Amino acid sequence: MIDVQRLRVLRAVAEHGSFNRAAGALLLTPSAVSQHIAALERAVGHPVAVRSTRGVTLTEPGRLLVEAAESISAELDQVRHAIDRLTADRPRLTVATFTSGGRHLLPAALSRFMEAHPEVELTVLESEPEDAVPMVRGGAADLALAYHFDGPPPVRPDGRPGLDWVPLMEDPLWLVLPPGHRLTGRPSVELAELRADPWVLGCLKTEAFLRRYAELAGFDLRVAASTTDYFFAQTLVAAGVGVSLVPHVSLSPAPESPVVRVEPPRPARHIGLVLPRRGRPQPYTETLTAALTTAAATARTPTGGRP
16 A cells, blocks of 8 residues: 655655655655655655766656655645635635736625525635736635636646536727827727737737747747736826737727627637546535636627727
8 A cells, every 4th residue: 555645755856856855845754755665665666866967767666656745745735724624614616817807707796606505605806817827726726717828728637636617708909009009090900010010918818829829920930028917008008008908808998999700710718617537526616616617607808899
């Protein structure tokens, strides 16, 4: 039988790349770490780590065991949070969400949820997907509203520990132009027509994504300003700093600048939910998931015309 504590030691060795550094992190002696690894190797019948002058390299069985250790650790965290909820005075539900998606979808969904379950103590945590996914994985959040651009969603269907991705809606990006821009008044534009324009980024994570679309359009993206807030980006566009691509749900309610549709291939964000894959029914999570699905269905963003 494989000892969970020994898996924890192997995971620390993999993380720190050395028995000595793992020992320091675990408050153990290097000898104790060596003994745990040796005992683990006897239990599985195969070497799990190879030491050399350059550090420690995991074998293939070792890598499989580290994956298992991460899954077990996440499962135990989920159980700990579940026990905390069971012993609480009121049932709790924690939702992690990125700002613009939460503003667009959560109010209607939470109103529907609280009407059905006024007994629930609800917590909403603002968090970008790269932080929200580990929160769901570890049980600190029951579900997360997240997004991704092109490519796979933030969780794999076969990922460990088990997480599910529930798609909700596409969030197309619109071109925001400075007042008086030469393309103002057009129903739509191609990105190639903006090859000479400076750009304002409303989210630092989108730079590589936008550069790929610019490359497809045959030009290099020239960034004049980088921000972490789409509303701030739109004020910079209104000041004439450059043009920007902004997701529909992040557009200002009363934009100061012209907003124009982008011709295909049109960039878009994909908004969805990250949920833990659990064997037991989770009625509160299921109710909020249904409410968010309904909110997304009634708030579909347009694919043509003006927003």
